[in-house]
Amino acid sequence: MTQESIEAEEFVRLDAPRDGVPAVVQDDSGLHDAIAALRVGTGPVAVDAERASGYRYGQSAYLVQLRRAGSGTWLIDPVPLPDLHTLDEALADTEWVLHAATQDIPCLAELGMRPRQLFDTELGGRLAGLPKVGLSAVLEFYLGVTLAKEHSAVDWSTRPLPEPWLRYAALDVELLVELRTRMGQDLDEQGKSAWAAQEFDALTRFTGPDHGSEPWRRTSGMHRVRTPRASATVRELWQARDDLARARDVTPARILPDATLVDLALRAPGSARALGSGKAEKGPSRQRRAQQGLKRHRADWVRAIDVAADLAQDELPDVSAASDAPPPARAWAERDPVAADRLARARADLAALSEHYEVPVENLLSPDSLRRVLWSPPELGDDPQATIGEVLTALGARPWQRELTAPVIADVLQNGPNP
Incomplete structure (x- = not known):
């Protein structure tokens, strides 16, 4: 379904889960029941977590939501159940469907849960070229359904959790698997399934943001x-x-x-x-x-x-932190005008590539990787594209990113900026 056809329709507002709001699992007996049910379910499992960002120290989960075909929806309280490794083991061979996986993976890992395979509907939306990739936006685009988000910023460490909050939490996983199916079809039709698979595989090794030693x-x-x-x-x-x-x-x-x-x-x-x-x-x-x-x-x-x-x-510490990163792009023109020209052309060429493939330019290649290659270019040798590809690999680029961007960067380094 195209964006135009969705916009021509009136979105269906989803206010409550189809099976009602389940009771919150708060003890070992309830966790055992949840594991048994999810183990015999079929297909991918939708997973989400709620944190108390802005209220509590750290980014721990205060509610974990799961839904799987044949198993229903389960809401698990990790405060009395801080070790969920048995649940993780039950889902070891199951694809997890998350939205904005980098937000949830670290707090789930604290509980002993980590996906071995996953599908991220936010990142998938970026690769598919959607103009907005929030959960409500992608549900509207693919399924014609809109979700209320009025409880997204509440203090999830509150106990007991109010029923409207639990309803909101259950709705977050209600349609994730259906969304994954439709988005997967779209990515396949666009020839981007392999790109998505590489990105999702990399996410299974994500450990959280690096805040450095200072x-x-x-x-x-x-x-x-x-x-x-x-x-x-x-x-x-x-x-x-x-x-x-x-x-x-x-x-x-x-x-x-x-x-x-x-x-x-x-x-x-x-x-x-x-x-x-x-x-x-x-x-x-x-x-x-x-x-x-x-x-x-x-x-x-x-x-x-x-x-x-x-x-x-x-x-006393230095005013600026020691770093092997290039200087900020705004300083390049003064410090190295030639490098600044390289960066300007590369950005323009990557922007054109981004528009052609309908993928955000930062998903084609991280801005930090681009700056590192262009500030201190390698010796190109006999095969410039292969050389750039090796450098990008060392910087963490996936194969599909190297295939698309190495020719652009090699051309800039070989031929210089446009006159």
Whole structure:
């Protein structure tokens, strides 16, 4: 079905699961029943997880949803059941269908669950050329069904979970397998099934985002920090905040927002009285949160600032993190105009390739991989495309990505920018 034909119809709003909202599995007996039912089911299994992002420390799952033909829908509470390896074993030979798998794989892995084969309906939608790839959007496109999303940002660590939330959670897996079937047909018709299979196989080895050895550098507003001493103060404040957040099991931003943390680091007040009023934040609610955080933990902030102030010069961190990555693209024109020209042409050629295949350019090749190849090009040798292909392989590109992009990059390196 085309987008035009879907838009010509009125979407069917799905408000409740077809079999009703199942009871939440909260004990070993219920888990045993769930495993037995899912084991005898047929076909792929739809899997989803709900986290308490913005409320709790970390990204742990607070509800796991599964649905399989012949098994029905199961809602499992991982708080009393933190070890789901027996469920994982029961699904070892089953394809998992997830939406935005990179969000759920790490928290499922914490519970002992990891897919051996999967289909990601968000990534599949990107490869299929859909303009929007949220779950509701792809369900509308392929099945003509729309889902309510009013509970997507709630605190899933709440207990007991309200019935409307459970209904929402069950609906998230209600149509995933049907969606996978229709999307798989579309990818096959477009000649992209092999591309999708390579991407999905790579996802089975996904472990989560790499925040590096200095996660404090990811504090929002770090661009304002210009001295090693201020960098050290951010580091000490960040660590103090992280320790408090971990102990209280809340997200660090609820202890102290980033803008206030950076403001403290830049001012480095020497006493609790001088910590300030939280006016660095935008909006009344964020300012109130900052004020509460400054007041409640004032001794911790002063202590962290004092630690940074007492560090010897050789103990201070560099303002910028050590990295083997190329400089930001905006700096190329000044630092290496030839490389900047290479990048501009490659981006233009890849944009044309993206339009031709109706695949987002960042899915054709990661921007970081492109910059690394063009900033420090390899010796091309007798077979430039093969050489570029080897470099892209080392950077993690899949075969289909190398096949499409290596010729473009090799041509840019051989012939230079367009006049």
